[in-house]
Amino acid sequence: MPEQDNAQARGQAVTLGELGESGILREIFARLGPGREATSAEVGPGDDAAVHDISGPVIATTDAMVRGRDWLDKWSTGHDVGVKVVTQNLADISAMGGVPTGILVTLIAPSDLSVSWAMDFTEGLSRACQAAGVSVLGGDLSSSLGEVMVSVTALGVLTEHGTVLRSGARPGDVLAVSGPLGRSAAGWDLLRRSDAGWWPPESEAAVAADWVGFHCAPSVDFTQGSLAAKHGARAMLDVSDGLGRDAQRIAEVSQVDIDLDESSIQAMASRFADVLGSQAALSHVLSGGEEHELLATFADTTTVPLGWTVIGSVRSVQQASDGDQRIPTVYWEGKPLENLGWDHFESPAV
Ligand SMILES: [Mg+2]
Known part of the structure; x- marks a missing residue:
């Protein structure tokens, strides 16, 4: 060298x-x-x-x-x-x-x-x-x-607003995220495709480079957590293993169901769809890890901090017809979200 x-x-x-x-x-x-x-x-x-x-x-x-x-x-x-x-x-x-x-x-x-x-x-x-x-x-x-x-x-x-745990979500809360999701997964996708000899056309090269840059060296606003606490966030974590898996973590420890909002998530995916295709784009938003934006629940939309996006809602865990308690679940299009994201021991390296 x-x-x-x-x-x-x-x-x-x-x-x-x-x-x-x-x-x-x-x-x-x-x-x-x-x-x-x-x-x-x-x-x-x-x-x-x-x-x-x-x-x-x-x-x-x-x-x-x-x-x-x-x-x-x-x-x-x-x-x-x-x-x-x-x-x-x-x-x-x-x-x-x-x-x-x-x-x-x-x-x-x-x-x-x-x-x-x-x-x-x-x-x-x-x-x-x-x-x-x-x-x-x-x-x-x-x-x-x-x-x-x-x-x-x-x-x-x-701060004087205290800690926000994962376990505080309550039925009736809204689910919101501090920034766009899917950038890291889109960058990782582009790196893999570039290894195979593919790179997007000139018109999309700059945004593609941004996603690769975010995947390799992510940068987020670390003041958003204390801001969310000030706004009364009830449950919060950062999206490190994918929206599905991380929302499931809130659901399980808070003993609630979470419905993801299709229109706001599809809107988030649309910026990737033009470059990577709609199926990959949606997968990156729903299950892409290493995003590090914050996912939190708030009592209602009026308390969500400026700049955050509402992407779902919280409700009581659905009861089965025979009365058995069902496990807390994250729903997408009315069905349990199956692809829950990154697992250190199940997923392939990098
Ligand atoms: Mg974390």
Whole structure:
């Protein structure tokens, strides 16, 4: 690779093994800009542990990505992976109604991983955190025999409006989403089709590139969760495994049925249909994962925040005619939605 040739010509280390741990950490620290305004009590990377100056209940979450399983190097850069692993975690803080404040990051990689990939990853992670006003507090670096794995633990705080759990949906609520669904799945679809030699015509190339960009490095508004809490959201999560599966999660823990609204979902799918066909488009909206927009229920349409789209309604679990309680279900066109989305252990890699 020309990049490696240049590095070798300048006498720079090309792999993590050549650079060594202290060299790697020096390069990483140089790329971690300030995320939020640090207080005098705050201690960031470089000491034995971080000190995070926040008050009140702390929200914590963690999420990891593995090369070959959660990303492919032929499709995603290190920068993309850095953005994506931060987004996944901060969306989970937001989905609780919280405000993300800091992250810890772990990189586990073989010694032959290129320094340029690791620094690209660090820059993606750092920029995503800066954009969200979140501090990179610290982390860990370890070696593996071949796998590249990245993991982020995110911390956040609650606002005065408290937490929003998955279990608060009630019959009569409306179901709403904070942004469009299907972009990540559409991007993944395009990447697979491009591997097979197909790419949309020039007139659709820009929007297609946007979807691919969103799939590889998703970016969402992490302030929407606390806004939804302020608006009285009763149940909420982020769409990480597909609308069907994630709506089913709300239905099950809230013990309700959910009817998805065909016209609003078809409208969402129409932007993909022209490029990818109507069947793929609908599938991407209903079951595409890694969207990270928020899915929430509200008491009525007047309380749904501006910019959100109502895509369904909540009702009591249907009783069978013999009186047996039926299981909470997500309905599409009056029938149980069958294709429920991504499962880490059932679905094929990437
Ligand atoms: Mg989540």
